[in-house]
Amino acid sequence: MEARRQRVILSGEARPRLRHYVRLQYDPVRGAWALLSPERVFWPDEVSLDILRLCDGQRTVSQIVDELAGQYDGAREDIAPDVEQFLQEWSDRFLVTL
Amino acid sequence: MSDAPLPPIGILAELTHRCPLQCVYCSNPLELLKADKELSTDAWLALFEEAADLGVLQIHLSGGEPTLRPDLEQFISCLARRGVYTNLITAGVGIAEGRMERLCDAGLDHVQLSIQGARAPTTEKIGNNRGAQEKKLETARRVVELGLPLTINAPIHRHNIEEVPAFIDLALSLRAQRLEIANVQYAGWALLNRNTLMPDREAVERQVEIVEEAQSRLQGILAIDFVAPDYFAIYPKPCMGGWARDAFMIAPDGMVLPCHAAATIPTLHFERFGERSLTDIWLNSPAFNAFRGDDWMLEPCRSCDRREIDWGGCRCQAMAIAGDAAATDPACVKSPLHNRMAMLIGEANSLPSSNADDFRYRRIGRA
Numbered sequence: 001m002e003a004r005r006q007r008v009i010l011s012g013e014a015r016p017r018l019r020h021y022v023r024l025q026y027d028p029v030r031g032a033w034a035l036l037s038p039e040r041v042f043w044p045d046e047v048s049l050d051i052l053r054l055c056d057g058q059r060t061v062s063q064i065v066d067e068l069a070g071q072y073d074g075a076r077e078d079i080a081p082d083v084e085q086f087l088q089e090w091s092d093r094f095l096v097t098l
Numbered sequence: 099m100s101d102a103p104l105p106p107i108g109i110l111a112e113l114t115h116r117c118p119l120q121c122v123y124c125s126n127p128l129e130l131l132k133a134d135k136e137l138s139t140d141a142w143l144a145l146f147e148e149a150a151d152l153g154v155l156q157i158h159l160s161g162g163e164p165t166l167r168p169d170l171e172q173f174i175s176c177l178a179r180r181g182v183y184t185n186l187i188t189a190g191v192g193i194a195e196g197r198m199e200r201l202c203d204a205g206l207d208h209v210q211l212s213i214q215g216a217r218a219p220t221t222e223k224i225g226n227n228r229g230a231q232e233k234k235l236e237t238a239r240r241v242v243e244l245g246l247p248l249t250i251n252a253p254i255h256r257h258n259i260e261e262v263p264a265f266i267d268l269a270l271s272l273r274a275q276r277l278e279i280a281n282v283q284y285a286g287w288a289l290l291n292r293n294t295l296m297p298d299r300e301a302v303e304r305q306v307e308i309v310e311e312a313q314s315r316l317q318g319i320l321a322i323d324f325v326a327p328d329y330f331a332i333y334p335k336p337c338m339g340g341w342a343r344d345a346f347m348i349a350p351d352g353m354v355l356p357c358h359a360a361a362t363i364p365t366l367h368f369e370r371f372g373e374r375s376l377t378d379i380w381l382n383s384p385a386f387n388a389f390r391g392d393d394w395m396l397e398p399c400r401s402c403d404r405r406e407i408d409w410g411g412c413r414c415q416a417m418a419i420a421g422d423a424a425a426t427d428p429a430c431v432k433s434p435l436h437n438r439m440a441m442l443i444g445e446a447n448s449l450p451s452s453n454a455d456d457f458r459y460r461r462i463g464r465a
Binding site: 007008019021029034036037039091 | 207276317318
């Protein structure tokens, strides 16, 4: 029995990326971005898409927050909790790896 | 209804009814089709191409046992080329050496493996297949080694409800990402075997506690999806996410159906791919439009604030229990026939235990 598996907790140094079996693709029929995953299709909103597009395995969570703060012309400390919560949730659902 | 239907998101494609297992709760119809009724390779490929054009994003390749089709690799490559997400729903028995590698190379995205019991004797008894468990576990290991995401599907009933904790341990040890604890739905062969499969209320309540505890303990480690048993429910399920709303299914002979058991509704006439296009059937088939949206609903559904949550529940269950496919699903506490569910549970639970193993196994031509 494998008891070692543990929940991954987000840190500012993590470099999130979409899991290899998750696909973000443009659906020409609906004119919308779809995220395809095992047995589920998600329709991420604009904000979620902006986060997901930065999850390239290169940028750290801190860098993603910086970049979004620039894009949205918002304060880093306002944006960070939402981004961190989003990424933790998506990690818990096995869509994003941290 | 006035608005044109939105494009469908998913299709359950039952490529064949042939299967090495004879599970007593199989969701296939009692009238199983022989191999000579199955669509040809070219017909399935044409169907998948049209599905992609129509806007389908996910196809669940199922059966019977879909790996019995030697052209499965071709289907997967076709769908992968079109950007359609593929999910193989397999019993994991009798898969030849190297086959899973070839399916993976063709572009398969995800595997859902059914396991009938956490213990080998349960699996052998439910599927009537000796040695099935070791083959299933071997399939699971191969899937994970290939880097494919794995879901374990555990259909739950009286004969394995006490194995739920062991299923959770098994899914963890196999490094699955998801585990479906799916209480059997009483349609198809499960309806035929309802009295022998029905759990008792105490076992169901224990199961709910075990699953809820595990879901919170294993957050971010193993996703556990729970499919509640309808007969013990307060509200019905939005079967298929609503009739002809965003998913449908294809039988091995190309019959296009809103759900598994739709053919049990005698007032509906269904059409086959090839005679009409998939798009035409999706948009215009009277059977698809019969229970679409909420215009068809009677009371208590019509004025219920849950009508766009559960869409009236399961039409086939309404047919089976209320004798009227347009009735409220009797699983709903607001249905005037809701107490019939408790009566059916009581009837099943009062059977002498000597009858409890009296299975009618799923076989072609043997319902």
